[in-house]
Amino acid sequence: MKIALDAMGGDFAPEAAIVGARQALDLLPDIELILVGNKDKIHDLLKENNLDKNPRVEVVHAEHTVEMSDASTSAIRGKKNSSITVAATLVSEGRAEAVVSAGHTGAAVAATKVRMRLLPGVDRPAIATIMPSQSGPFVMLDAGANLESDAENLVQFAVMGEVFAKIALGIQNPRIGVISVGEEDVKGNDLTKRVFKILSSMPINFIGNVEGKVLFQKYADVVVCDGFVGNVVLKSVESMAKATMFWIKEAFSRNPFRMTGALLAKEAFKELKEIGDYEEYGGAPLLGVNGLCIIGHGSSSPKAFKNAIRVASQFIKLRLNERLSERLEETGALISKLKKNSGANNGD
Amino acid sequence: MKIALDAMGGDFAPEAAIVGARQALDLLPDIELILVGNKDKIHDLLKENNLDKNPRVEVVHAEHTVEMSDASTSAIRGKKNSSITVAATLVSEGRAEAVVSAGHTGAAVAATKVRMRLLPGVDRPAIATIMPSQSGPFVMLDAGANLESDAENLVQFAVMGEVFAKIALGIQNPRIGVISVGEEDVKGNDLTKRVFKILSSMPINFIGNVEGKVLFQKYADVVVCDGFVGNVVLKSVESMAKATMFWIKEAFSRNPFRMTGALLAKEAFKELKEIGDYEEYGGAPLLGVNGLCIIGHGSSSPKAFKNAIRVASQFIKLRLNERLSERLEETGALISKLKKNSGANNGD
Numbered sequence: 001m002k003i004a005l006d007a008m009g010g011d012f013a014p015e016a017a018i019v020g021a022r023q024a025l026d027l028l029p030d031i032e033l034i035l036v037g038n039k040d041k042i043h044d045l046l047k048e049n050n051l052d053k054n055p056r057v058e059v060v061h062a063e064h065t066v067e068m069s070d071a072s073t074s075a076i077r078g079k080k081n082s083s084i085t086v087a088a089t090l091v092s093e094g095r096a097e098a099v100v101s102a103g104h105t106g107a108a109v110a111a112t113k114v115r116m117r118l119l120p121g122v123d124r125p126a127i128a129t130i131m132p133s134q135s136g137p138f139v140m141l142d143a144g145a146n147l148e149s150d151a152e153n154l155v156q157f158a159v160m161g162e163v164f165a166k167i168a169l170g171i172q173n174p175r176i177g178v179i180s181v182g183e184e185d186v187k188g189n190d191l192t193k194r195v196f197k198i199l200s201s202m203p204i205n206f207i208g209n210v211e212g213k214v215l216f217q218k219y220a221d222v223v224v225c226d227g228f229v230g231n232v233v234l235k236s237v238e239s240m241a242k243a244t245m246f247w248i249k250e251a252f253s254r255n256p257f258r259m260t261g262a263l264l265a266k267e268a269f270k271e272l273k274e275i276g277d278y279e280e281y282g283g284a285p286l287l288g289v290n291g292l293c294i295i296g297h298g299s300s301s302p303k304a305f306k307n308a309i310r311v312a313s314q315f316i317k318l319r320l321n322e323r324l325s326e327r328l329e330e331t332g333a334l335i336s337k338l339k340k341n342s343g344a345n346n347g348d
Numbered sequence: 349m350k351i352a353l354d355a356m357g358g359d360f361a362p363e364a365a366i367v368g369a370r371q372a373l374d375l376l377p378d379i380e381l382i383l384v385g386n387k388d389k390i391h392d393l394l395k396e397n398n399l400d401k402n403p404r405v406e407v408v409h410a411e412h413t414v415e416m417s418d419a420s421t422s423a424i425r426g427k428k429n430s431s432i433t434v435a436a437t438l439v440s441e442g443r444a445e446a447v448v449s450a451g452h453t454g455a456a457v458a459a460t461k462v463r464m465r466l467l468p469g470v471d472r473p474a475i476a477t478i479m480p481s482q483s484g485p486f487v488m489l490d491a492g493a494n495l496e497s498d499a500e501n502l503v504q505f506a507v508m509g510e511v512f513a514k515i516a517l518g519i520q521n522p523r524i525g526v527i528s529v530g531e532e533d534v535k536g537n538d539l540t541k542r543v544f545k546i547l548s549s550m551p552i553n554f555i556g557n558v559e560g561k562v563l564f565q566k567y568a569d570v571v572v573c574d575g576f577v578g579n580v581v582l583k584s585v586e587s588m589a590k591a592t593m594f595w596i597k598e599a600f601s602r603n604p605f606r607m608t609g610a611l612l613a614k615e616a617f618k619e620l621k622e623i624g625d626y627e628e629y630g631g632a633p634l635l636g637v638n639g640l641c642i643i644g645h646g647s648s649s650p651k652a653f654k655n656a657i658r659v660a661s662q663f664i665k666l667r668l669n670e671r672l673s674e675r676l677e678e679t680g681a682l683i684s685k686l687k688k689n690s691g692a693n694n695g696d
Contacts, residue, residue, distance in 0.1 A: 069532060134591045144529060147537040181492060181579045184417060189495040189576050212583025216591035228537050229577055231529045233584050235560025240585050243482045243564035244592055247623055251616035258613040265609030268599035275595055 001030055003312050004096035007037035008065040008083040009103020011299045014038070017102070018045040020305020025056055027306065031313050032056045034096055037065065037083040062086040065103070068298070072106025076114045084108050088115035091291040098312040100283065102296030102305065109145045109286060116291040119321070121328035121335075124149060125288030126157045126227070127295055128164050129234055132275050133218035139165045139174075140223050144231030145286060151194035152339045154178065154224045155202070156328070158195075159335070160287040161222035162204055163327045167318050169221065177210035177220030179229060185209070191226065198338045202331065245273065282307025285315060292321055349378055351660050352444035355385035356413040356431040357451020359647045362386070365450070366393040368653020373404055375654065379661050380404045382444055385413065385431040410434040413451070416646070420454025424462045432456050436463035439639040446660040448631065450644030450653065457493045457634060464639040467669070469676035469683075472497060473636030474505045474575070475643055476512050477582055480623050481566035487513045487522075488571050492579030493634060499542035500687045502526065502572045503550070504676070506543075507683070508635040509570035510552055511675045515666050517569065525558035525568030527577060532557070539574065546686045550679065593621065630655025633663060640669055 007017045014037055021033050035042050039061040046052040046059070063081040066074055075085050084103055088111045090096040101108045109125060118125060126142035141157050141164075142149065149157075158176050165174035178195045180188035185196045188209060199206040210220050212233075225233070248269070252262040262269070274280065282304055283294040292315055296308040315321075355365045362385055369381050383390050387409040394400040394407070411429040414422055423433050432451055436459040438444040449456045457473060466473060474490035489505045489512075490497065497505075506524050513522035526543045528536035533544045536557060547554040558568045560581075573581070596617070600610040610617070622628065630652055631642040640663055644656040663669075 071534060132591075134594050147529065179580060181495065181576060181583075186419060212580040212585075213587050215584045216587040225580075228529060229580055232527060232560040232573075232577055233580060235529075236563045236581050236585060237560075237588050239561050239564040240588055241592075243480075244589075244620075246482050247620055248596075248616075251619045252613055254616065258616045261609040261611070261613030261616070263609070264612070265600055265606040268596075268602065268606045268609070271599045272592075272595055 001313055001316055002032045002034060002096045003309055004034045004036055004087040004090040004099045005309065006083045006087045006099065006101035006103055007035040007042055008062070009101040009108070010296060012301065013102065014041055014045055016300055016302045017305050018042065018049055018051070019302035020300070020309065021057070022049045022051055023302060023306035024309035025051070025054065028310060028313055031309065032058070033309070034058045034060055034090060036060045036062050036087040036090070038062070060086060060090065066107040068104055070104060070107065072104065072110045075104070075107035075111040082107070082111070085111040085115065088112045088293070092116045097316050098292035098294065100294045100296065100308045100312050102283070102298060102300035102308065105144060105295055108293065108295055112286060112289045112291070112293045116289045116293070119288055119290050119325050119328055121332035122156055122160070122288035124153045124156070125286050126160060127284050128161060128287050129284040130168065130281055131234070131237070133216045135218040137169055138218050138221050138223065139169070140225070140230055140234065141287065142225065142227040142230050143234050143284060144227045146227040148228070149226040151191060151198060152335060154191070154195045154226065155198045155335050155339070156288070157224045158199055158202070158204065158222065159327055159331050160324055161224060163324050164285070164287060164320070165222045167315070167320055167323060171221050173205050174221035175205050175207045176222045176224070177207050179212070179223050179225040180209035181211065183209050183211060195224070198335070201338050202334065280307060282309070282311045285320065287324060290321070292316060349661055349664055350380045350382060350444045351657055352382045352384055352435040352438040352447045353657065354431045354435045354447065354449035354451055355383045355390055356410070357449040357456070358644060360649065361450065362389055362393055364648060364650045365653050366390065366397055366399070367650035368648070368657065369405070370397045370399055371650060371654035372657035373399070373402065376658060376661055379657065380406070381657070382406045382408055382438055384408045384410050384435040384438070386410070408434060408438065414455040416452055418452060418455065420452065420458045423452070423455035423459040430455070430459070433459040433463065436460045436641070440464045445664045446640035446642065448642045448644065448656045448660050450631070450646060450648035450656065453492060453643055456641065456643055460634060460637040460639070460641045464637045464641070467636055467638050467673050467676055469680035470504055470508070470636035472501045472504070473634050474508060475578075475632050476509060476635050477632040478516065478629055479564075479582070479585070481564045483566040485517055486566050486569050486571065487517065488573070488578055488582065489635065490573065490575040490578050491582050491632060492575045494575040496576070497574040499539060499546060500683060502539070502543045502574065503546050503683050503687070504636070505572040506547055506550070506552065506570065507675055507679050508672055509572060511672050512633070512635060512668070513570045515663070515668055515671060519569050521553050522569035523553050523555045524570045524572070525555050527560070527571050527573040528557035529559065530557060531559060543572070546683070549686050550682065628655060630657070630659045633668065635672060638669070640664060
């Protein structure tokens with residue numbers, strides 16, 4: 001099982017990427033890694049990590065790195081030899097089964113779309129992120145692969161999300177919802193109303209609109225939204241969690257009683273911190289590209305890299321992409337038909 | 349100072365509204381209340397609360413109540429005699445200085461827009477909500493008055509948000525940002541890019557895009573977004589806070605050590621719960637209508653009603669609407685000019 005790792009992508013790359021790679025190799029005996037990026041830098045780090053003679057590690061040189069300030073299109077225009085583009089090419093050529101990157105998300109989407117192409121029946125890929133809730137994890141997509149999406153895109157996200165929830169969360173018949181501002185079908189914006197109409201006629205377990213106010217009480221197993229909304233929700237909830245830990249720390253250090261209380265309950269704080277910890281999830285798959293792509297958090301630590309690689313190896317084993325293809329084929333003709341009836345535009 | 353209270357609006361109305369009214373009358377000696385709604389029901393509750401002979405309380409009958417499942421437009425079409433519409437009319441006729449409602453938000457927006465009209469220079473009103481952050485409160489608007497907005501709307505929201513942050517939070521020169529998915533001006537969707545361009549040329553303290561990931565670390569004092577995004581962010585953060593309290597409770601009751609810890613730090617939990625408690629804020633103003641309108645939370649308790657009335661009385665004293673008008677007049681011509689240059693559409 002060969003996985004291509006964009007060794008240059010991420011705030012703490014390439015160091016964190018290589019240390020994470022070493023941890024993943026220790027943990028997962030059946031994987032091999034292709035490290036893509038500046039070969040000199042990578043070789044130095046491989047030596048430091050005692051990986052320079054490891055037969056399970058290969059290095060493929062890439063001239064450029066897409067920086068966070070670059071446009072997404074740079075991966076397929078100005079910086080065609082960037083680490084993410086070269087890594088995506090390895091998958092398209094069958095030399096690797098998955099690509100893992102914690103770099104520029106837009107660039108990873110652009111590079112994989114162009115190099116690996118899309119699965120039949122998919123017009124746009126979507127990032128599927130697993131989020132914690134009071135009653136267990138759920139899937140939200142799109143978490144930011146696209147900034148504008150039409151109704152048909154969101155319906156395709158729903159189909160892919162259903163497959164993903166089955167595989168990743170083991171839910172037999174996932175409840176699917178669309179994020180909106182009211183429960184009833186008449187509530188929402190033009191986009192959500194169209195999606196509601198199409199999904200109501202699909203052979204999936206569609207439960208209607210899901211309001212923000214019930215999101216983390218888990219009303220649905222899969223929620224779809226456009227990538228702008230998904231990204232803002234994902235990131236602001238992360239920001240809120242960070243603020244909450246700050247407030248907890250502050251509140252518990254205000255006097256000796258509370259400090260003693262905090263000491264006694266030290267392990268409880270640890271558990272709280274672990275809920276929704278992105279380092280544990282490692283990365284979110286970009287669903288809909290023809291080949292597996294795992295997008296890591298921009299500030300991935302070695303542990304996050306290790307887990308992103310672990311997640312990639314799991315989804316290879318679970319045949320995620322084959323199962324997506326099967327389901328997309330089953331539903332594809334129906335989506336087109338329903339789309340015509342709903343008057344959904346192409347909105348591009 | 350006369351305030352019209354939609355006594356029928358809210359999950360726990362009219363009971364919670366009348367109890368909240370009594371608490372507000374006790375707290376604020378300079379207010380008088382006009383309770384709008386079903387006069388029989390209100391009279392019964394006034395008796396129960398010893399308010400039936402209070403000279404500071406007046407009752408105005410309204411035949412209908414807009415239900416949560418009604419369309420927003422029902423307030424101005426089918427149910428013209430609904431409590432929210434009658435309350436808004438009292439303000440438009442000068443019989444009250446503000447309206448407070450915890451009922452159907454869309455109906456409150458529709459009723460006040462039609463009855464009270466908009467301030468010159470405003471095409472759409474916006475709900476301005478105060479949110480907590482690690483470094484103090486900030487203002488987010490629009491939190492759900494509109495579901496689709498164009499660039500000019502968001503620019504007007506920024507101007508109104510600036511005035512509101514000065515008055516409500518006492519911030520001299522509020523930093524204004526637009527919610528987006530990346531820091532740079534090139535990142536975001538069509539709407540945010542246009543807003544970025546216009547706001548960059550305005551005589552306000554515009555600091556650029558604000559990503560979800562820094563929202564609750566407070567990078568800006570005022571953030572603007574369309575009402576769909578604002579509503580989903582506001583409500584999902586509320587949902588996350590609820591889930592967090594659930595997780596905290598669970599984590600702290602797992603063994604006797606932790607339970608003792610929790611007991612010692614009881615007051616810390618109380619403090620945590622109070623952060624961002626909507627009952628304390630009471631309600632959010634609908635900025636841009638010609639007259640003060642405070643929108644309460646749908647599940648307003650008596651305390652939330654009391655605080656919504658308190659907030660209304662404060663903003664009357666602080667001349668919120670006059671100050672909005674002044675600033676809108678100062679910036680109005682400029683917005684139109686910049687809008688033309690940016691190629692922003694009307695997007696309606």
